[in-house]
Amino acid sequence: MISKSLIKYVQSLHNRKNRQKYDKFIAQGPKIANEILSSGNLSIEFIFATTNYIENNQDLLLAHKGKVNLVNDKELERISTNKTPNEVLLVCDKLSENLNLSLNDGWAFYLDKVQDPGNVGTIIRIADWFGVPNVVLGPECADLYNPKVLQSTMGGFMRVQVTKLDFADMMNANPESKVYSASLEGESMMHLDLEPGIIVIGNESKGIQKSILDASDVLLYIPSAGGAESLNAAVACGIIAYGLTLK
Secondary structure, three states, X not given: OOOHHHHHHHHHOOOHHHHHHHOEEEEEOHHHHHHHHHHOOOOEEEEEXXXXXXXXXXXXXXXXXXXXXXXXHHHHHHHOOOOOOOOEEEEEEOOOOOOOOOOOOOOEEEEOOOOOHHXXXXXXXXXXXXXXXXXXXXXXXXXXXXXXXXXXXXXXXXOOEEEEOOHHHHHHHOOOOEEEEEEEEEEEHHHOOOOXXXXXXXXXXXXXXXXXXXXXXXXXXXXXXXXXXXOOHHHHHHHHHHHHHOO
């Protein structure tokens, strides 16, 4: 049985303000927990696990024995953000922030006020799949450590450098980088041969800010054959990544 104070502490990490205050986050479910435990890249404060998880993952838990807390399903439900908690929850230290971002002539995604956690996490997963080394979260994006964001990355947040940075600061650090913004007013991406640079993906409903569009070298348009007005931010990002990074 875990104490009331410990339950309260873990529950507090559901909130972005407290994740910033303690510099911690929670990761839930065997998939992401196993990736974190096997990677050795993150410092783990607590492991809350059911008997079933402990019995099936003894090798992974061996190096963290003093941090393992046995919980039943009801206790796990109290500290989880999921409606149906799944066997294990970790409390981890946040990754160290990269405040001196250098894109080094590679591809990067810049997210302009992308607020849906599922979209942000899926874009990080897309970057992981296509080998895009950097995802930059602009102001007002969903928090990397939002449990829904982390879940959607499928572990990609440990392999992709995710940085929180204003567009102007990013460009000041990388003045030679080309900027390509996804826009309905752009040129068809099928006819362009582009050198590596920054792909800007905009807010789900408002698109990309005018100041960023004005600073872009190229506006990219994904050709349409149907009647939909627009694409989901993560879907658009995936199509562009496929078209650009595999050339």
